[in-house]
Amino acid sequence: MRKVGIVGAGAVGASAAYALTLMGTCKEIVLFDVAPGVAQGKAIDIAQAGYYAPQDTIVTHADAPSDMKNCDIVVITAGVPRKPGMTRADLLMINAKIMKSVVGDIIENSPKAIIICVSNPLDVMSYAIHKITGWNRNRIIGMAGALDGSRMAYQISKVTGLGASQTGSLVIGDHGENMIPLPSKVQVGDIPLSELVSKEDMEGIIERTRLGGAEIVKYLGTSGYYGPGRAIAHMVEAILNDTQAIVSSSVLLEGEYGYSNVTVGVPVVLGKNGIEKIIELELDDATKAKFKISVDSIQSGIDILTENNFFKG
Ligand SMILES: NC(=O)c1ccc[n+]([C@@H]2O[C@H](COP(=O)([O-])OP(=O)(O)OC[C@H]3O[C@@H](n4cnc5c(N)ncnc54)[C@H](O)[C@@H]3O)[C@@H](O)[C@H]2O)c1
Numbered sequence: 001m002r003k004v005g006i007v008g009a010g011a012v013g014a015s016a017a018y019a020l021t022l023m024g025t026c027k028e029i030v031l032f033d034v035a036p037g038v039a040q041g042k043a044i045d046i047a048q049a050g051y052y053a054p055q056d057t058i059v060t061h062a063d064a065p066s067d068m069k070n071c072d073i074v075v076i077t078a079g080v081p082r083k084p085g086m087t088r089a090d091l092l093m094i095n096a097k098i099m100k101s102v103v104g105d106i107i108e109n110s111p112k113a114i115i116i117c118v119s120n121p122l123d124v125m126s127y128a129i130h131k132i133t134g135w136n137r138n139r140i141i142g143m144a145g146a147l148d149g150s151r152m153a154y155q156i157s158k159v160t161g162l163g164a165s166q167t168g169s170l171v172i173g174d175h176g177e178n179m180i181p182l183p184s185k186v187q188v189g190d191i192p193l194s195e196l197v198s199k200e201d202m203e204g205i206i207e208r209t210r211l212g213g214a215e216i217v218k219y220l221g222t223s224g225y226y227g228p229g230r231a232i233a234h235m236v237e238a239i240l241n242d243t244q245a246i247v248s249s250s251v252l253l254e255g256e257y258g259y260s261n262v263t264v265g266v267p268v269v270l271g272k273n274g275i276e277k278i279i280e281l282e283l284d285d286a287t288k289a290k291f292k293i294s295v296d297s298i299q300s301g302i303d304i305l306t307e308n309n310f311f312k313g
Helices: 011-023 038-052 088-109 122-133 145-160 199-210 212-220 226-240 285-307
Strands: 003-007 028-032 058-061 073-076 114-117 140-143 245-254 260-271 274-278
Touching: 003 011, 003 088, 011 028, 011 038, 011 226, 028 038, 038 058, 073 088, 073 226, 088 114, 088 122, 088 285, 114 122, 114 226, 122 140, 122 245, 122 260, 122 285, 140 226, 140 260, 140 274, 145 199, 145 212, 145 226, 145 245, 145 260, 199 212, 226 245, 226 260, 245 274, 260 285
Parallel strands: 003 028, 003 073, 028 058, 073 114, 114 140
Antiparallel strands: 140 245, 245 260, 260 274
């Protein structure tokens, strides 16, 4: 079918639909949003943009979650942003409740789907979706490293002056302030990055990648959406076309990297089954320590949900 549902037709959801339509990756894209008219208006606009795409895509909207049926992949970008006076716990609970309702509809209407979670806080929301569905972990994938990696490649390209498309990228850990960009492990073309830039440059790349999202917020007053939208489309393409692409993603660990029952960003292979394989990198002690900080920060978010009885009933 090559049918993709996108729940939340805001900035990121619509950008993903637009990117997918221009790429001609899907047969059908269905948008749904709780805000009246938003999904319908954007679906019409994007469908018309598709006239110039290499391949036709049917872009429609769903009036109700039950109208979004039998999707191969459902992308969740529904959520609310943090507002003044809202604590981290408030935001966590609000977005987790949105996940519960959205995922309940997916279980009912697209029981065989692979879910790509985009809503923040990404790693904790991905964990919540695991617990709500009880599905095999290969079918629930958090989008984080795909975007953070594109931001890293952008920073590398700015330093080297070399084309970003030939630049590798690798970011692990949480999708937040403790993310761990690993430029020392990537290549540009076939050349290790460490042979092209200085140690100081490498540090700068790490820092600017970590702050990549905040830099956009500084100028726009809101977070980016074209980059996230295209990163989602890359993951959808990898799954629908079974490309076996390596993409860092937030996944449920079951012993890998020494952790269990927590979702965190690590490199995975994406293909027709969703996560085909988790790649376990050899990490040095300093990186292991950073990874633990990342995992601990995600676990503290999961703990907030547990303390507020989110997983009960
Ligand atoms: N993982 C990442 O790399 C990444 C990157 C960017 C943004 N995000 C996150 O993605 C989410 C969306 O960001 P955005 O910029 O598109 O926000 P946005 O406010 O533009 O869009 C969110 C949309 O979700 C809709 N919505 C809310 N509750 C819903 C529900 N129950 N069902 C259906 N739709 C619902 C809203 O009406 C809104 O249109 C946010 O949580 C944001 O933090 C994640």
